[in-house]
Amino acid sequence: MDATGSPPQKKLKSVDNDATKITTSEDAAMKNSTSFKSPITSPMLVPELWDLIFRNVVTDDYLRVINSCPEWNQLLNSRKITELFPMALPFIMKFLPKNDFLNLRLVSRDWKRKCEIIYENHPARLATATSDLRFPKLSSSGRMSPSFDDGVKFQGVESFQRFNSEVRNDCGNPFPGRCVWLLIKELEGHNSDDNDSEEEEEVRNPQIELDYWNAINQLLLQFGEHIWYLQLDYLFRDVSFVETRLRNMLLQVPNLKRLRLSFGGPEVDFDDSDEFNLRSVEFFKQNPPPKLENLEVFSCTNPNFPVYDEFQDFSNQLVKSYCPTDNLKRLNLPDMSYKPTPLPNLLELRTMINYLELPALKEASPKLESFGVSLQFEDGVVDANEYQGNRWRILNDGDDDIIIEDDDSVDNNIGVVFPHWNDCDDDDEHNCNDDSDTDNDKDYDDSDSGDKNIGVVFTGLHIFADTLKELDLLSDPWTLNWRKNNFKVVLPKLEKLCIPYSLPINHLLELKSLKYLKMDESPIFRDKTYCSNIFEQLPKLEKVVHTYGKERRVLTRPV
């Protein structure tokens, strides 16, 4: 830099007008120079002074300096690997197996510190990592696939005790990536996972149980403050202690950013779920837990256990009790019926929710961008017109089944974009392409369809139109009869849509921002015109994925 703080001016290189040839004039000269020369500045400084000036320049400033002029680049060349490697590591990480990444912590103190910062912020980017800490992956059934490969896993009393004795508490954070998986199994004789059966630690008597909890508490007391990402799989034996023990554990991890809870227990303990729920509410009233103020992601699931109904209110209590109002960004409650809680900065939500609660959800979390939802409908007659102003009525057929009927006034226009789709036959994929006339009520007939309609689902979701970018309808409470109406999905910011059925394109034409569309296989995908038209009609669409059973087909925008 000169006296005014500007970098030394370079002469522009002569450029080659032949666009395919890139030539430069100064590089050769630069390469040949071996000893450092001061750049031309005013006043001129000797090289030693520049060396002194730049001695404490690090990271971003370092990059700016070496990019300013060849002389400074040459001066700081010896530090280039040390300074730039941490900046490049986030991109290199995805190629590195976990063991080799961890080896970098052993290279030097500086690299250990820098690797940890990167690992803490990108724990799921290692090549071996299959877990997605940002949001748990869900199977098609909506169950969470347990996977927490980045973390230090504790399973059984011996692992807790051994860690407590081996690892010193005076060396700072002992958890690379600050990621811990606690697998707590109180269940005697429980056998939830055959793969773990050999290692399974079972608590067989009160003394062992006491030791077990002492070891867990000691671990969390010593090291809990270092944990940012916690997966807690808690298989309890006695539901009486669940709230107390959970509270005691979470009190020791005040810096948590992401928390995945997974509960399970014996069904026999739940004679009266109302009693359990009332007791939980009372417990949280009398023992208010401190909010986990840094928590950004909270997930609570009950995989593989038939008891989750009893946890509906309990899970909502956990959200109210532990999740910070302002900081929580992502919430995953796939097994539970979510009761909207004021979380004004929530961006992602995956849950079940009553259809009639959608307006309350919009009010509680107005910034919602990503929504994975299984919509539920109340028993009894619900008239969606009352608050949606739409033309759908939801009726109960007397059993558990809900029927959506379109109002008599609904216009039955359909299929205008692809008039020939009516001729497609489920059993003959080659019959799709002639332009014969249509009879809307005959084609793509589905024996289950008839009285129900999904238009109401999207109509209910339109209140999120100003923010919603990703929508994943997790289950299909409907049988499909989209052809009875001409509803449009009006979510102008939507970039990703996953639905467990298929829709004709005319329902999607308002999705001007849509980039990714996933639907179930249906005869419309055998229509080549449909496949080409969909990219014409949806200008930003890049990919269409359609599934049929386990098969998955991908269409990309034609070049």
Next chain:
Amino acid sequence: MALVRVISSDGAAFLVSQRLAKRSGKLKTEIETFRKSSDNSEAQPEIRIVTIRAEILRLVLQWLQQHQNDPVLPANQNEQDGRGDAEMGQSQWDRDFLAPMDLGIVMELILAANHLEVKGLLDITCKLVESKITGRTVDEIRTAFKLKSDFKGNEEEQTRLENRWCVEN
């Protein structure tokens, strides 16, 4: 032929075809932004890249030129596991291209490829650095990266123990 003037942080100008430049996501966006804001459709865009110096920019453009007929990889393709991309995309030319570079230059290229959104170059440069780490002992890594251990007392042993816990479980 439509051209674009790309200027490095240290003031060197490169004149390249827009077709070639648009293989960089960043340059493509800049050119399109220029087109939208310019009244003269014939005007030549000028793009300043303030974070990349001439020597590195030249290398990026050289790589783009060599790969100008390759399919463009989306920036987010295979984000969870991009290992396949690099192996598939690496040719003998790429190996010869990277061979004479020291690791410092490779680091600069990684940052430049990321900034300019050139996924193919980003992958092969990352893969090169990865090859200096994967399967190597800590001492071999120190040698490759010209570093010395500065651990004190039993810090290194303690770190090794922490790693073991992380790997064992």
